[in-house]
Structure formats: structure tokens, C-alpha cells
Amino acid sequence: MQSGGARRARVLTAARRHLSATLATLALLATVAALSGCGGPGGGHGGEAGSAAEADRTRSSVVDPTRIPDVAERLQRRIPAESRQVVAVYGDGRDSADSTVVLYTKRGSTWDRTRSWPAHNGKKGWTTDHREGDKRSPIGVFTLTDAGGVLADPGAGLPYTRSADFAAPxxxxxxxxxxxxxxxxxxYNRVKGTPPNDPTRPEGDAKGGSIWLHMDHxxxxxxxxxLSKTAMEYLLRTLDPNRHPVVVMGDRADLEAY
Structure with a gap:
């Protein structure tokens, strides 16, 4: 038989081992809790902030399909309710001559991106108050009702006037x-239902006029x-007066502001 002293030594050894295991477990739990407080799995303020930021990113990436993208409410409201075709001209900058043209087609209540092309606008960019000779394209929403050119009608949906009078000097x-x-x-400052080169300017000559979509140089x-010849031919064959096409045009910053 073991003596009383030997038994006491074995009990003390077992107790020490149990205490060490318990302390190790508590230390591990404390480490996990600290990690959770820094935004790891399990919550804490860091986790909540991360979730909010992710939600903001998700909301900002959602595009409302019932609206023309990157165009603010004021201009959206100027698109006629019956319009089913929008030619959107997104200028690179207020003073830039570079832009992108996107054709949107409305199906039901949704605007679908149909085609896009690189394009150019006024040499000096854009303006909300276009004047004759300022070399800036007017910002706004305008109807598209008439077409024409030097070349024969390529199968245009809009009324098309062919004339050598269109030729550049x-x-x-x-x-x-x-x-x-x-x-x-x-x-813009013209009489609808007339050839594009009709010189009548209802708002006066100072407001400029003869602003067209035409071939790029x-x-x-x-x-x-x-735009390119290919793009112009596509638009001429696609724009349909029964769909009441309009152009929404301006530099990106102003389109988003208005």
C-alpha cells in the first residue's frame, strides 16, 4: 500500500494539471473575444461598421432600370413620358470635346442599353447657356424629329431630306x-418638321442653332x-418617330447635377 504522503503528492499533481488546463482555456477565450471586438467573426463595433460599409457599397452599385443612368432628376423629368428611345451623350468634362454616345431603348418600364460609340462634342465643351459661336454644345433634353444629308437615305425612320445643300464648304x-x-x-432653336438645314431660329440668332448629330472628323x-459613319447609319435606321426619340446631352458632372 502507498503511504499517505504519496497519495497527497499524486492529488496535488492532478490539481496542478487541471488548473493549468483551465487557465489555458480562459486565455484562449480572451483572445477570441479580443479578435471579435476588432471586426472579426462574432460581432462587436468593428463588425457592425464593416456591415454598414458593405451595405453602402451595395446600394451605390445598384442602377435603377427605370431611369437613364447618371442623369439627375431635373433632366429625367424632361424626358417625355411617351419616349421609348433616348440617345444619351456623356461628355468627358465641362471643357472637353470627347464624349460617349449611348442608345437606350425602353421596354415596358425598363431602359435597356442598346449600343454605344465614342463621339465628339463642342471644341470647348459644354454650356447651359449656348450662344452662337461659343464652340460649346448645349446641355439639356431635346427631341429628335428630322434627318437628312448629302448621301441617299440609308433607310431612316425619321423623315429624311437628301440635298447637296448639306455639303460642307x-x-x-x-x-x-x-x-x-x-x-x-x-x-434646339429650330422648327420641328423641317429639313435639318432650315435656317429658322425661333429664339433668335444669338442663341445659335443648326446643332446636329453628324459624322465625325x-x-x-x-x-x-x-459619330462614326457606322454609328450614324445605325441611328438613322433605328430611331423611330413612333417611339418619340430624344437626346439627353451634357458633360457627366452636369448631367449628374441636373
Missing amino acids: RWWARSHWHDFDYVIAID GSGTSACVS
Whole structure:
């Protein structure tokens, strides 16, 4: 038989081992709790902030399909309720001649992105108060009702007027000679239902006019928006007066502000 002293030694040894295991467990739990407080799994203030930030990112990435993207409420309201086609011109900057044209088609209550092309606008950019000769394109929403050009009708949906009178003057640089082979009139300071080159300006000459979608020559325009021949042919064949097409145009910052 073991003596009383030996038994006491064995009991003390077992107790020490149990205490060590308990302390190790408590230390592990404290470490887990500290990690949770820094935003790890399990909650804490850090976890809540992370979830809120993620929710904000998710909300900002959602695009409302019933609206034209990156266009503020004031201009959205100017798009006629019956419009089913929108040509959106997104200028790179207020003083930039570079832009992107996107065609949106409305199906039910949803605007679908149909096609897009690189484009140019006024040499000096954009303005909310266009004046004759300022080399800036007007910001706003305008109807598209008439087309024409030097070349034969490519199958346009809009009324198309073919005339040599559209031809650019031969004293212009050669790169500009084909600018008006195809044009679509932007209804800014003009009479709807007339050829694009009709000179009538209801708001007066000082407000400018003859602002068109036309063929591109590789740089900025006097105030028009210019696209490739392929893009112009596509728009001419696609824009349908029964869908009441409009153009929404401006630099990105102003489109988002208005």
C-alpha cells in the first residue's frame, strides 16, 4: 500500500494539471473575444461598421432600370413620358470635346442599353447657356424629329431630306468635307418638321442653332455631336418617330447635377 504522503503528492499533481488546463482555456477565450471586438467573426463595433460599409457599397452599385443612368432628376423629368428611345451623350468634362454616345431603348418600364460609340462634342465643351459661336454644345433634353444629308437615305425612320445643300464648304479642311453626309437634327432653336438645314431660329440668332448629330472628323465640333459613319447609319435606321426619340446631352458632372 502507498503511504499517505504519496497519495497527497499524486492529488496535488492532478490539481496542478487541471488548473493549468483551465487557465489555458480562459486565455484562449480572451483572445477570441479580443479578435471579435476588432471586426472579426462574432460581432462587436468593428463588425457592425464593416456591415454598414458593405451595405453602402451595395446600394451605390445598384442602377435603377427605370431611369437613364447618371442623369439627375431635373433632366429625367424632361424626358417625355411617351419616349421609348433616348440617345444619351456623356461628355468627358465641362471643357472637353470627347464624349460617349449611348442608345437606350425602353421596354415596358425598363431602359435597356442598346449600343454605344465614342463621339465628339463642342471644341470647348459644354454650356447651359449656348450662344452662337461659343464652340460649346448645349446641355439639356431635346427631341429628335428630322434627318437628312448629302448621301441617299440609308433607310431612316425619321423623315429624311437628301440635298447637296448639306455639303460642307470646300474651303473647310478636307477632313471636314464629309461631316454632313448624314445628319440628325437636334431640336434646339429650330422648327420641328423641317429639313435639318432650315435656317429658322425661333429664339433668335444669338442663341445659335443648326446643332446636329453628324459624322465625325476626329476632333471637336462647333457645337454638334459627331459619330462614326457606322454609328450614324445605325441611328438613322433605328430611331423611330413612333417611339418619340430624344437626346439627353451634357458633360457627366452636369448631367449628374441636373
